[in-house]
Amino acid sequence: DTEVTQTPKHLVMGMTNKKSLKCEQHMGHRAMYWYKQKAKKPPELMFVYSYEKLSINESVPSRFSPECPNSSLLNLHLHALQPEDSALYLCASSPPPGFSPLHFGNGTRLTVT
Amino acid sequence: AQSVTQPDIHITVSEGASLELRCNYSYGATPYLFWYVQSPGQGLQLLLKYFSGDTLVQGIKGFEAEFKRSQSSFNLRKPSVHWSDAAEYFCAVGPPVSGGYQKVTFGTGTKLQVIP
Numbered sequence: 001d002t003e004v005t006q007t008p009k010h011l012v013m014g015m016t017n018k019k020s021l022k023c024e025q026h027m028g029h030r031a032m033y034w035y036k037q038k039a040k041k042p043p044e045l046m047f048v049y050s051y052e053k054l055s056i057n058e059s060v061p062s063r064f065s066p067e068c069p070n071s072s073l074l075n076l077h078l079h080a081l082q083p084e085d086s087a088l089y090l091c092a093s094s095p096p097p098g099f100s101p102l103h104f105g106n107g108t109r110l111t112v113t
Numbered sequence: 114a115q116s117v118t119q120p121d122i123h124i125t126v127s128e129g130a131s132l133e134l135r136c137n138y139s140y141g142a143t144p145y146l147f148w149y150v151q152s153p154g155q156g157l158q159l160l161l162k163y164f165s166g167d168t169l170v171q172g173i174k175g176f177e178a179e180f181k182r183s184q185s186s187f188n189l190r191k192p193s194v195h196w197s198d199a200a201e202y203f204c205a206v207g208p209p210v211s212g213g214y215q216k217v218t219f220g221t222g223t224k225l226q227v228i229p
Binding site for chain 2: 004006030031033040041042043045048050051055056088090092094096100101102103104105106107109
C-alpha cells in the first residue's frame with residue numbers, strides 16, 4: 001500500500017471542463033511534487049512545493065495550477081486542457097533533508113477528450 | 114546539467130536467471146542515485162539508493178546496485194529473477210539540494226520481461 005494517496009484514480013474531462021487532482025500524505029513530509037508521465041516515458045517534473053511554498057515550476061502551462069493548502073495536501077487544478085495533456089499524473093513527497101528519496105502515489109490517469 | 118542514460122530499452126530474461134540493468138549518469142560531483150520500479154498503471158517504488166559510503170547497496174526484493182565512480186555507472190542486479198519482477202525500471206540521479214526537496218532526473222527506463 002502506498003502512503004501517498006491520489007484521487008481520483010481515473011479522470012476523463014472535456015477541454016472546457018475544470019477539474020482538480022488531489023494528493024494527500026500523512027508521513028510528515030515537507031516537500032511535495034507533481035510529475036507528468038506519458039506512456040513509455042519517464043516522469044517529468046512539473047512542480048515542487050517545499051514547506052508549502054512553490055519552489056519549482058518547470059515552465060508548466062498556466063492551464064495547470066498547483067495548490068498546497070497545508071503540509072499534507074497537494075492539489076492540481078486543471079482548466080482548458082488539451083488532448084495532449086492526457087497522461088498519468090503522479091504525486092510524490094519527501095522528508096527533509098533534501099537528499100531523501102521520493103515516495104510516489106499510484107497516480108491519476110487523466111484523459112482529455 | 115545532470116543526466117541519466119539507460120541504454121537498454123527492453124530486456125527479456127528467463128525466470129530464475131540473473132539480471133543486470135545498466136545505468137550511466139553524468140554529474141559534476143558525487144551524485145545521489147536511485148533505482149525505482151514501476152508496475153503497469155502504478156506509481157514508482159524505491160528499490161534502493163546511494164548517497165555515500167559502501168559502493169554496493171542492498172535494496173528491497175533482493176535487488177542490489179553497485180556505484181562505480183570511474184565508470185559513472187550504477188547498475189542494478191538480481192541473482193535470480195522472479196516472474197513478479199516484470200516491470201519498468203528507472204534509474205535516477207538527484208543532486209544534493211538545499212531547501213528540503215529533491216530535483217531528480219530520471220532515465221528513460223528499461224522494461225523487463227520475464228519468461229517462464
